[in-house]
Amino acid sequence: MQNFTSVEDINDLQSIIKEALKIKENPLAEPDKGKGKTIGLVFLNSSLRTRLSSQIAAQNLGLNVLTLNAAQEAWNLEFSDGAIMNGDTVEHIKDAIEVLNQYCDIIAVRCFAGMKNKEDDVNESILSQFLKHAKVPVISLESATRHPLQSLADCITITENWKEDRKPKVVLTWAPHIKPIAQAVGNSFAEWMQEMDVDFVITNPEGYDLDPKFVKNSTVIHNQNEALKDADFIYVKNWSSFENYAQMPEVKENWMLTNEKLKLTNNAKVMHCLPVRRNVELSDEVMDSENSIIYQQAKNRIFSAQTVFSEILDEISKR
Ligand SMILES: NCCC[C@H](NC(=O)CCC(=O)O)C(=O)O
Ligand SMILES: NC(=O)OP(=O)(O)O
Helix, strand or coil, X not given: CCCECCHHHCCCHHHHHHHHHHHHHCCCCCCCCCCCCEEEEEECCCCCHHHHHHHHHHXXXXXXXXXXXXXXXXXXXXXXXXXXXXXCCCEEHHHHHHHHHHHCXXXXXXXXXXXXXXXXXXXXXXXXXXXXXXXXXXEECCCCCCCHHHXXXXXHHHHHCCCCCCCCEEEEEECCXXXXXXXXXXXXXXXXXXXXXXXXXXXXXCCCCCCHHHHCCCEEXXXXXXXXXXXXXXXXXXXXXXXXXXXXXXXXXXXXXCHHHHCCCCCCEEECCCCCCECCCECHHHHCCCXXXXXXXXXXXXXXXXXXXXXXXXXXXXX
């Protein structure tokens, strides 16, 4: 694995999940694997889980960890090529990445969609600069269009919770929100579910279809109740419109996941990447129910990160 920014960077998903479950059994099995190596965790946006689970995962492997909360603590970064930097921005992203090359053996970066310019977001205007200028492996901690470490944790969690001898029905359902949110988590979940042995359905209101590049030939149903029928797993996530980029077209029906809606399912397990807006995206009763595997999912972020760091360290050791 040279970089880790999407499902494309994985050769064999089932073997990666198996490796992650093995790491989960004994996370301290290779405490010196990363000895003498440094991972830089660069956050251009807020985080709780990604920051902490990545730190734990790196420490479990003996890596040195540098965490830069760039939006709060670093110089104001310039992202435009050729910019005349006589305004508020102090340091160009190119120079920042070149400096990170001097300090880090692996660079991991969180760079959300700006939600202002569709083209910039679709083209991953920030992640692409890291991929261009980094001289060491790059790991995405959630970019404009994807959140692969989350999706790998989601695959691990579904695997742990499915012992029946048939494919589970997995439904990705849109949920309400108070502000425009990126499509990254939904896109990424779709991309990874298409690689899993599951019946995958996406349900969202009209006007909220994800980018066809990520939907591919997945089933899309605009009636939530119909989609939830007999579901074994429900993945709750809000996103804003892709077509009318970053807009929030009016939705008349109530899409919040409640116990009433859970009755339509096959006693489905409920998933969410967190953070969640309680009683907006899903109700307290669902969040706090036996059906929720949301905290287990959050825990699995450690093993998802540790598996990826371990694969990247294997790659570095070959160089
Ligand atoms: N990393 C997990 C999700 C991050 C982000 N959520 C948010 O921005 C929530 C913000 C809020 O609820 O105000 C998203 O959905 O892409
Ligand atoms: N799920 C997730 O990525 O959480 P954070 O945004 O808190 O890192």
